[in-house]
């Protein structure tokens with residue numbers, strides 16, 4: 168249950184998510200997150216964008232961080248719990264974390280997430296979100312915030328086979344309310360070039376990983 172009388176996650180959808188994670192490593196569900204909450208999150212992202220509060224996203228963590236517009240073209244802002252909408256979404260993710268830990272014993276202990284805006288023409292080439300052995304990102308999530316995404320809007324998330332990254336297995340429209348969840352080190356995915364401004368929240372459940380004596384190194 169989410170505090171403050173807010174809408175929680177649907178039990179049925181949650182068990183579908185957990186089953187899909189176990190069976191094939193990824194899940195996508197339409198209308199997984201309430202439309203009113205998606206609208207509030209999109210309004211907030213649009214305000215941040217209008218106030219030039221978004222930053223160009225890079226690839227690699229810590230010292231390895233670099234801007235590569237040929238690889239990814241979104242601008243981002245990390246969630247900071249400043250709004251009621253963010254706190255509501257984070258409470259839902261805490262509920263999801265509990266369910267995943269209960270069913271899969273993944274020991275997820277923390278969630279980090281950022282708003283993302285892909286302007287027309289932007290994309291994110293095929294990648295995985297963490298590498299085996301250095302995997303403190305365990306489960307990735309994406310919530311889309313675009314009501315009435317047009318058929319010819321592009322910007323789908325392409326999902327590729329775990330055992331063969333050249334084989335596309337799904338294409339997911341970034342329609343508001345659609346939620347995607349997958350094992351961060353297993354599932355190759357990409358954002359296909361978008362034709363419309365594309366709004367989302369990408370997030371990661373993490374496990375504490377001690378790397379080279381650093382506890383929980385910088386993202």
Ligand SMILES: O=C(O)CCC(=O)C(=O)O
Pocket residue numbers: 291296309323324356357358367369
């Ligand atoms: O927005 C999406 O569909 C995926 C974004 C993504 O892959 C990422 O931020 O790592």
Ligand SMILES: [Fe+2]
Pocket residue numbers: 294295296356
């Ligand atoms: Fe990704």
